[in-house]
Amino acid sequence: MTSTPRRQLLRRSISASLSLALAAVGTAAAVVLSSAPAAQAAGVPAPSPVAVPGRGATVPFKEQEAEYAATNGTLIGPNRLYGTLPSEASGRQAVTLDAVGEYVEFTLTAPANAMSFRYSLPDSAAGSGRDASINVLVNGASPKSVPVTSKYGWYYGGYPFNNNPGDTNPHHFYDEARTMFGSTLAAGTKVRLQVSSTSASPSFTIDLADFEQVAAPTAKPSGALDVVSDFGADPTGAADSTAKIQAAVDAGKAQGKEVYIPQGTFQVRDHIVVDKVTLRGAGPWYSVLTGRDPVNRSKAVGVYGKYARDGGSSNVTLKDFAIIGDIQERVDDDQVNAIGGALSNSTVDNIWMQHTKCGAWMDGPMDNLTIKNSRILDQTADGVNFHYGVTNSTVTNTFVRNSGDDGLAMWAENVPNVKNKFTFNTVVLPILANNIVTYGGKDITISDNVMSDTITNGGGLHIANRYPGVNSGQGTAVSGTTTAARNTLIRTGNNDYNWQFGVGAIWFSGLNEPINATVNISDTEILDSSYAAIHLIEGATNGLHFNNIKIDGAGTYALQIQSPGTATFTNVVATHIAQSNPIHNCVGSGFQITRGAGNSGWYSDPPACTGNWPAPVWTNGGVPQGGTGPTDPTDPPTDPTDPTDPTDPPAETGNLARGHSVTESGHADVYGASRAVDGDANTYWESTNNAFPQTITVDLGAAKAVKRLVLKLPPAAAWATRTQTLGVSGSTDNNTFNSLKGSAGYTFDPSSGNKATVTLPGTSARYLRLTFTGNTGWPAAQLSELEAYTTTG
Secondary structure, three states: OOOOOOOOOOOOOOEOOEEOOOOOOOOEOOOOOOOOOOOEOOOOOOOOOOOOOOOOOOOOEEEEEHHHOEEOOEEEOOOOOOOOHHHHOHHHOEEEEOOOOOEEEEEOOOOEEEEEEEEEOOOOOOOOOOEEEEEEEEOOEEEEEEEEEOOOOOEEOOOOOEOOOOOOOOEOOOEEEEEEEEEEEOOOOEEEEEOOOOOOOOOEEEEEEEEEOOOOOOOOOOOOEEOOOOOOOOOOOOOEOHHHHHHHHHHHHHHOOOEEEOOEEEEOOOEEEEOOOEEEEOOOOOEEEEOEOOOOOOOEOEEEEOOHHHOOEEOOEEEEEEEEEOOOOOOOOOEOOOEEEOEEOEEEEEEEEEOEOOOEEEEOOEEOEEEEOOEEEOOOOOOEEEEOOEEOOEEEOOEEEOOOOOOEEEEOOOOOOEOOEEEOOEEEOOOOOOOEEEEOOEOOEEEOOEEEOOOOOOOOEEEEOOOOOOOHHHOOOOEOEEEEEOOEEEOOOOEEOOOOEEOOOEEEEOOOOOEEEEEEEEEEEEEEEOOOOEEEEOOOEEEEEEEEEEEEEEOOOOEEEOOOEEEEEEEEEEEEEOOOOOEEEOOHHHEEEEEOOOOEOOOOOOOEOOOOOOOOOOOOOOOOOOOOOOOOOOOOOOOOOOOOOOOOOOOOOOOOOOOOOEEEOOOOOOOOHHHHHOOOOOOOEEOOOOOOOEEEEEEEEEEEEOOEEEEEOOOOOOOOOEEEEEEEEEEOOOOOOEEEEEEEEEEEOHHHOOEEEEEOOOOEEEEEEEEEEEEOOOOOOEEOEEEEEOOOO
8 A cells, every 4th residue: 555655844954156247238229219208117115124223234336216217107006915026026116118219217315336226027928038238328328238038037836946937927027137328427427227129028017226326446455366367367358268267266265365267258068166265256247156067057156165964164264256047946955056065164245146056055064154145136045044953153244135945044953053143135026035034043043133025824923943953853943042123114014825814024934843942032123014913823932022113014813823822922013903803813712822011912811813824914014905805816715804894793604613712632853733734735734653642623713513524634645545434523621622533534535526524413612633643654643624514505
């Protein structure tokens, strides 16, 4: 008999490097002027993540949003619905140009000699992207053509995604290009992005522009080795310079000398391995490493320490250059990151990382790495991940935008992460998952950061015992004191397309096991959250302390409680919460709140506990914008609520168990009971093996006259047909249970949906318990979805 497959968790063993779209100013083209009068896009005011005093990265550029600039294009947004073009734009708004002569024009607020701009082009029919160009005009004259492309965007299907436009779920729409003007432009200069032709691309969507005064190139340090003059590397990028730069690095280590990368673009087709050496460039606008092996696409530019299994590297400094790759797909096994390996007692300073898989995926054990003053843009996976025993390491004063997965992450898989810090960073627009997260870890600090514009399946700040290898048995679970102080979160959290409900701006998960630690959240602003401001799910979280918290704007609730725990709240003030009852809590007294002084706007007794999730209401800086239901855009909701009267009780026509609190007699590995009510038929609960009987109990939040249960197993054909023997009982108080359905065998057959229906008499019960006594396919109870309905069919 075929044994049950373990579904691979929605995570990865990523280590990567991405790709290049460095747009240099090209040759002059014919001037195309629009006859239309200048206009303002008149975007809805929305707080900027680069304008928060004292928090986030100190960036060298002045940012301007297209929606507030002069334009004769079309404003799109604001809209946060996953899969729409404005949902991935900064502030959820942008401007589309779709005719010759249409433009966005920015007025400089400070001198600048360079600009980066964020844009989107449509994908090609084949999914390989399209190349085009857009003109840059200064004060309406001297147009210069800047190359743009869509080959680094547009992903489809399910995780880890593909490049097939015929699949569902299009996302990752935007990219960035950069160019230098050739001279310094004064404040007040008008810089225009203007369409000169639509033959290569039918439209150009402009999100924002960053204007910068780039310093002159840094000269070669005295005594340094030069990769060009001393080792023959090609600064034109025509020849493969991998071996020559590696030879320079090896010589630098042997001779105790710095290694210098002068101005130029260098073709690098594999890792440059560094150890006990300084590798320095003329500046990230001048010294660029790029490239990918033309045959073996799993080999690409990257600067790596030796892997820990080979002894790791130490005493490395990487400074003042760019790594701009050519990664156009996500393959989690490929080591195509900008920076990787193990780097102890090392520093990464002022490195521009773009178009690689990850900016820096660091595989420990390793100790005392600092990444600072850097930019990480347009990745297919994480911006940074401290993975597998990284200790005493820091990311600080770093700007991250458009990562394909978590912006900044720590993942203590199997080996403890200890005393790491993410401080003074700005993390914007992670396309999947969270802005900043720690999966496990001891004595972690996440402070003085700005997080904004989460896209899907994550929140702004996440603290969790989730993903493989995170558990107290190995010392990798959340432990000690986690400190998250002085953070600002703007438009964070969003709908999870697997769960089909919202994820909070700050959220906690005890999926693998309960969090039992001290977690201090203090002096923090949670602004205009897409759904809830604070969220607990997937197992208990104990030891939370919220102090001096400002919640201003939440699309649904101030608190969304879907698992037990304990928390204290002092000086927590909430305003502009969409729901009239600010707390959604279906675990009742399982979540213990201790209230100190100075609280207002977020507490209610009793809290709400409904059968359906309300549609969010988004404020965009205080201007209500309405919202759309928590739904995958390819699968519209079938049970919309009435957003005009959130106090109306929802009709009980849907699945009453989804998202509610569950308890169990036990579970195997990470297959906890919350997976049976998460709305995803591909995840499942598996009880303790070889230990029948086993139970799972769901709290519906209030007594319901349930007439039908639908029990599911994953639909994959790899699951063999099996019969599970079970009975159903109900309770109003979770103490005394009465039989609702006697024990019987229910067959789960993948050819007919791998599900079974249990009819019930409609006896009112708040708690439903399933007791399993047998399974012909595996020596444990298994359930991917437990659905409860008050209707008979």
